[in-house]
Amino acid sequence: METPLLLFYLFAALAVGSALGMVLNLRNTVAGAMNLVLTMVSLGGIYLLLEAYLVAALQIMVYGGAIVVLFLFVVMLLNLRQDDFAPARAWLVRVGSALLAVAALVGLLSATRGLPEAPPVPAGFGGYAQVGEVLYTDYVLLVEVVSLLLLAAIVGALILAKRKID
Amino acid sequence: MPIEVLLKSAFILLVIIGAFAPVITWVERKQSAVMQDRIGANRADVSGITVLGLLHPLADVIKLLTKEDVVPTGANRILHTIAPVIAAVPAIIAYAIIPYGSTYQFGDHALQLVPADPDWGLLYIFAIGSIATYGTVIAGWASNNNWSLLGSLRASAQMISYEVTLGLSVVGCFMVFQTLKLTDMATAQDSTFRLLGFLDVLFGIPVPAWLDWLRLPAWGLFLQPLGFLIFLTCIMAENKRPPFDIPEGESEIIAGYFLEYSGMRFGLFFMAEFIEVVVIAGLLTSIFLGGWAIPFLDQATLTAFFAQGAGPFAGFGDGLANALCMLLHFLCFVVKVVAMIWLQMLIRWTLPRFRYDQVMDLCWKIMLPLSIANIFVTGLVMLVIHG
Numbered sequence: 001m002e003t004p005l006l007l008f009y010l011f012a013a014l015a016v017g018s019a020l021g022m023v024l025n026l027r028n029t030v031a032g033a034m035n036l037v038l039t040m041v042s043l044g045g046i047y048l049l050l051e052a053y054l055v056a057a058l059q060i061m062v063y064g065g066a067i068v069v070l071f072l073f074v075v076m077l078l079n080l081r082q083d084d085f086a087p088a089r090a091w092l093v094r095v096g097s098a099l100l101a102v103a104a105l106v107g108l109l110s111a112t113r114g115l116p117e118a119p120p121v122p123a124g125f126g127g128y129a130q131v132g133e134v135l136y137t138d139y140v141l142l143v144e145v146v147s148l149l150l151l152a153a154i155v156g157a158l159i160l161a162k163r164k165i166d
Numbered sequence: 167m168p169i170e171v172l173l174k175s176a177f178i179l180l181v182i183i184g185a186f187a188p189v190i191t192w193v194e195r196k197q198s199a200v201m202q203d204r205i206g207a208n209r210a211d212v213s214g215i216t217v218l219g220l221l222h223p224l225a226d227v228i229k230l231l232t233k234e235d236v237v238p239t240g241a242n243r244i245l246h247t248i249a250p251v252i253a254a255v256p257a258i259i260a261y262a263i264i265p266y267g268s269t270y271q272f273g274d275h276a277l278q279l280v281p282a283d284p285d286w287g288l289l290y291i292f293a294i295g296s297i298a299t300y301g302t303v304i305a306g307w308a309s310n311n312n313w314s315l316l317g318s319l320r321a322s323a324q325m326i327s328y329e330v331t332l333g334l335s336v337v338g339c340f341m342v343f344q345t346l347k348l349t350d351m352a353t354a355q356d357s358t359f360r361l362l363g364f365l366d367v368l369f370g371i372p373v374p375a376w377l378d379w380l381r382l383p384a385w386g387l388f389l390q391p392l393g394f395l396i397f398l399t400c401i402m403a404e405n406k407r408p409p410f411d412i413p414e415g416e417s418e419i420i421a422g423y424f425l426e427y428s429g430m431r432f433g434l435f436f437m438a439e440f441i442e443v444v445v446i447a448g449l450l451t452s453i454f455l456g457g458w459a460i461p462f463l464d465q466a467t468l469t470a471f472f473a474q475g476a477g478p479f480a481g482f483g484d485g486l487a488n489a490l491c492m493l494l495h496f497l498c499f500v501v502k503v504v505a506m507i508w509l510q511m512l513i514r515w516t517l518p519r520f521r522y523d524q525v526m527d528l529c530w531k532i533m534l535p536l537s538i539a540n541i542f543v544t545g546l547v548m549l550v551i552h553g
């Protein structure tokens with residue numbers, strides 16, 4: 001087998017395994033979060049194999065790094081026990097999530113069937129220069145809208161936090 | 167070529183981690199002794215021979231290896247074990263993209279003195295740095311100790327905050343050097359710029375030819391002085407050594423996140439910090455001090471000088487000229503790295519430690535606005551120069 005394919009299977013197995021580890025790790029939330037980190041990093045590896053270098057770096061930096069650290073921060077600060085999340089109607093949640101999982105699986109299988117052969121990757125694809133150029137020419141309005149959304153979220157968080165302090 | 171990459175990596179590990187990091191502990195002891203008017207580390211001896219206290223790193227290792235390895239009751243065994251590894255590994259693999267020399271042509275083989283040279287360059291360092299946070303955070307949580315937990319909460323808050331500003335502080339350099347690659351940055355700094363050139367560019371006043379010698383190396387330090395200060399501050403905060411030792415906080419939370427670690431597990435945290443000091447010195451050198459570049463003497467001139475030569479240097483072949491050039495560049499890189507390590511030691515032993523809220527204020531209220539202003543001003547200047 002070629003090395004990229006081998007690496008793909010390695011990262012894919014890691015991603016799926018650690019995702020399962022996160023979901024099934026009910027007793028230990030922190031260990032679950034660390035599994036989530038592993039999922040994010042393996043996804044970053046898969047993006048690398050797809051030659052999406054910028055996305056891979058951002059995946060590890062933003063998701064693998066910053067966001068899960070904040071999750072951990074909250075988890076540690078609250079120091080939750082297992083019974084804190086015991087849902088009132090556990091069976092309903094379980095059946096619902098099983099149905100959702102089956103639906104997602106069927107959707108994925110039908111979507112990937114009959115996909116055309118991937119065209120060769122153009123030179124310089126996925127680099128920061130290309131992504132930046134597209135982002136600030138074709139999608140500049142969307143970038144501005146998203147930044148406004150983030151600003152609103154920051155202001156909202158500030159107001160909520162301030163109310164508690166005052 | 168896998169073998170070449172392996173050789174380069176081995177070289178990095180041997181020189182920088184094998185030789186530099188242990189010696190740094192000695193340098194730190196000596197430096198603190200000098201600054202506190204003591205004689206300093208000179209007690210470790212083998213049958214009376216102390217070698218200026220250079221045996222202390224060896225004594226450290228023996229002590230750490232023979233100490234009892236304690237895992238506290240109620241600790242999470244797995245996470246407690248892997249936390250020091252998560253802290254140390256990112257520090258080591260960050261060296262992969264720091265160039266310790268330029269590209270040299272030997273026959274038809276171009277030798278580039280850097281193990282890896284990805285297109286996304288510095289983003290690799292940031293990605294790895296964000297993973298390094300987990301070592302600290304998990305160590306504190308897995309120890310089942312409230313002091314440790316406080317330490318890791320502080321660590322996660324501090325490291326996440328400074329990561330933001332750290333990323334923004336080098337955007338100015340990305341703009342000036344038009345690249346994210348450390349190798350290209352070092353090459354771009356292997357030149358000079360006219361000190362009065364701004365008169366010509368901004369106001370159209372031509373600089374007289376007899377003032378042409380008034381030049382500075384095109385280093386990041388001179389092109390992005392504010393960026394250098396912000397980067398230095400933020401990366402020292404990421405390193406968590408004093409004056410930013412909030413997660414450790416010896417006077418408040420005993421030893422913070424590594425309170426429950428002993429023996430070589432503590433040793434790994436300890437080594438990770440010193441390895442990071444060398445990484446920081448390498449990064450500062452590559453981004454702001456021209457990397458391997460010798461000031462006022464670019465690679466083409468130097469190689470041509472050795473190749474043609476005069477007096478005792480006459481008649482060198484191209485291969486030997488390149489080899490000499492490579493040696494000089496590597497020496498230049500090492501000198502700069504040592505200077506940057508010394509600068510970090512100087513800061514660490516000069517400034518008193520910050521209070522927790524002061525660290526956060528410094529980041530969000532001073533460093534972040536300054537770095538955004540730096541990007542704005544750099545953008546304006548670039549717009550004027552390049553139109």
